[in-house]
Amino acid sequence: MTEVNVRRSAKWELRRQAIIDTSAHVFAQRGFHGTSTAELCEANQVGKGALYYYIGSKEQLLVAIHDRVMDEVMVGADRVANSEGTPPEQLAQLGTELLDVIHRYPDHVWVFLHEFPALTGENAETFRRRRRDYEIRVEDIFEAGQRSGDFRDIDPPMAAKAWLGMHNYTYLWLRPGGRVGVPDLAAQYADIFVRGISAAPSTGAVAMPSPGTASAPPVPPARTGAKKRRQGAA
Amino acid sequence: MTEVNVRRSAKWELRRQAIIDTSAHVFAQRGFHGTSTAELCEANQVGKGALYYYIGSKEQLLVAIHDRVMDEVMVGADRVANSEGTPPEQLAQLGTELLDVIHRYPDHVWVFLHEFPALTGENAETFRRRRRDYEIRVEDIFEAGQRSGDFRDIDPPMAAKAWLGMHNYTYLWLRPGGRVGVPDLAAQYADIFVRGISAAPSTGAVAMPSPGTASAPPVPPARTGAKKRRQGAA
DNA sequence: TCAGCCTTGTACCGATCGGTCAACAATTGA
DNA sequence: TCAATTGTTGACCGATCGGTACAAGGCTGA
Numbered sequence: 001m002t003e004v005n006v007r008r009s010a011k012w013e014l015r016r017q018a019i020i021d022t023s024a025h026v027f028a029q030r031g032f033h034g035t036s037t038a039e040l041c042e043a044n045q046v047g048k049g050a051l052y053y054y055i056g057s058k059e060q061l062l063v064a065i066h067d068r069v070m071d072e073v074m075v076g077a078d079r080v081a082n083s084e085g086t087p088p089e090q091l092a093q094l095g096t097e098l099l100d101v102i103h104r105y106p107d108h109v110w111v112f113l114h115e116f117p118a119l120t121g122e123n124a125e126t127f128r129r130r131r132r133d134y135e136i137r138v139e140d141i142f143e144a145g146q147r148s149g150d151f152r153d154i155d156p157p158m159a160a161k162a163w164l165g166m167h168n169y170t171y172l173w174l175r176p177g178g179r180v181g182v183p184d185l186a187a188q189y190a191d192i193f194v195r196g197i198s199a200a201p202s203t204g205a206v207a208m209p210s211p212g213t214a215s216a217p218p219v220p221p222a223r224t225g226a227k228k229r230r231q232g233a234a
Numbered sequence: 235m236t237e238v239n240v241r242r243s244a245k246w247e248l249r250r251q252a253i254i255d256t257s258a259h260v261f262a263q264r265g266f267h268g269t270s271t272a273e274l275c276e277a278n279q280v281g282k283g284a285l286y287y288y289i290g291s292k293e294q295l296l297v298a299i300h301d302r303v304m305d306e307v308m309v310g311a312d313r314v315a316n317s318e319g320t321p322p323e324q325l326a327q328l329g330t331e332l333l334d335v336i337h338r339y340p341d342h343v344w345v346f347l348h349e350f351p352a353l354t355g356e357n358a359e360t361f362r363r364r365r366r367d368y369e370i371r372v373e374d375i376f377e378a379g380q381r382s383g384d385f386r387d388i389d390p391p392m393a394a395k396a397w398l399g400m401h402n403y404t405y406l407w408l409r410p411g412g413r414v415g416v417p418d419l420a421a422q423y424a425d426i427f428v429r430g431i432s433a434a435p436s437t438g439a440v441a442m443p444s445p446g447t448a449s450a451p452p453v454p455p456a457r458t459g460a461k462k463r464r465q466g467a468a
Numbered sequence: 469t470c471a472g473c474c475t476t477g478t479a480c481c482g483a484t485c486g487g488t489c490a491a492c493a494a495t496t497g498a
Numbered sequence: 499t500c501a502a503t504t505g506t507t508g509a510c511c512g513a514t515c516g517g518t519a520c521a522a523g524g525c526t527g528a
Contacts, residue, residue: 283477
């Protein structure tokens with residue numbers, strides 16, 4: 001939190017970025033709290049002094065990784081928002097952009113999706129807001145699609161969460177050099193989702209069964225004597 | 235790892251389960267590595283002696299939380315597999331079962347989806363396998379749907395991952411007492427997905443654009459001097 | 469009543485945590 | 499060439515980590 005505005009040389013920025021990227025890999029493997037600063041030193045081949053000279057603190061390092069992901073993702077969203085496509089086209093395009101980031105920065109995205117609760121105070125709030133901003137971009141497309149008549153009457157927030165889950169989940173398995181490529185995968189996902197919410201008539205709808213315990217009232221697991229304690233999580 | 239087979243009283247088992255549930259809540263808030271045994275003691279209102287008397291070790295506690303989730307989820311999958319429904323019906327039913335578990339055990343599921351890399355050795359392997367077993371159940375339904383002619387020619391592993399992502403992602407926001415209920419949500423998700431992969435003709439397909447940097451070759455972030463180091467992660 | 473087991477709190481262990489610091493090496497610019 | 503700046507090391511800090519040892523309290527059946 002100290003000395004935020006000191007300007008550094010381009011060389012310093014470059015070295016810092018390299019350390020951030022290497023550290024993202026370590027965090028992705030071992031978790032944020034599960035990684036010690038000593039391990040970061042070893043991975044980056046530097047002493048503690050040099051490490052802290054570049055990162056400031058462990059949490060600022062985590063923030064930098066989050067920034068990398070969120071910046072890239074938001075640039076893609078802007079590109080889509082400024083495009084001329086129809087809502088179905090924009091949705092497909094946004095999917096490609098998102099999967100592309102996940103594909104190019106698998107470690108950063110892993111950390112982004114797993115360790116955001118480790119952010120504290122203002123940092124937690126900042127990224128909670130930026131995540132929400134992105135979610136709104138997705139919702140906007142669904143709303144536009146309903147106005148244009150392309151999409152049927154689904155609930156945009158619900159559809160946005162479904163869409164996000166489908167795409168974000170690829171962070172678990174989508175890797176450079178893997179079996180499937182981004183353009184192909186994005187096309188298939190878009191195909192499924194756009195058909196799924198298309199206003200065009202389809203015979204695909206299914207009557208819902210009422211399986212198992214599914215409609216039983218939720219039974220929150222018993223807690224003995226819990227006290228309140230907060231992190232940054234939502 | 236010591237003394238796995240000692241049999242304890244029913245009272246002991248009950249108390250143990252209560253501690254597991256309370257601890258799941260703490261882990262969900264603060265993360266596995268981010269939670270100290272002292273915090274677990276405070277949350278459970280016990281001393282360290284009593285805590286370790288019931289849990290054995292911090293990792294065994296994590297295993298117990300994983301077991302709770304995986305057991306419940308697999309019971310649901312069995313119920314669906316033994317049902318008489320068509321593939322589209324089975325897919326909808328499986329979704330309801332899965333969302334139901336997420337809804338009833340939000341803390342456990344959060345831990346399950348976030349902290350599995352903290353498992354080590356044999357424990358990591360066990361749950362890697364159990365996760366894969368579940369994934370196969372999903373793939374089986376897609377394959378059955380293609381044989382029956384209900385589903386079009388999608389790639390079952392790809393579809394399974396898309397379906398899992400869409401449903402699992404609800405762990406971030408689906409809560410008891412929330413705005414949407416499980417049966418309703420599951421119905422909407424099933425509606426989207428089944429339409430999306432239905433063999434029934436639809437005009438919903440979209441020509442894919444080639445947006446932004448999307449087809450640029452992946453640029454793995456530069457690493458300086460990284461050494462190998464393993465956790466349990468996939 | 470009391471032996472014996474179940475359950476518990478607490479002092480304590482060595483190891484490791486994130487982070488600081490003074491000293492020094494390397495580089496830079498004039 | 500040399501002072502100033504930039505970059506780096508590794509010892510060191512108090513705090514805290516997961517886990518253990520052990521004595522003592524509580525409960526149970528005879």
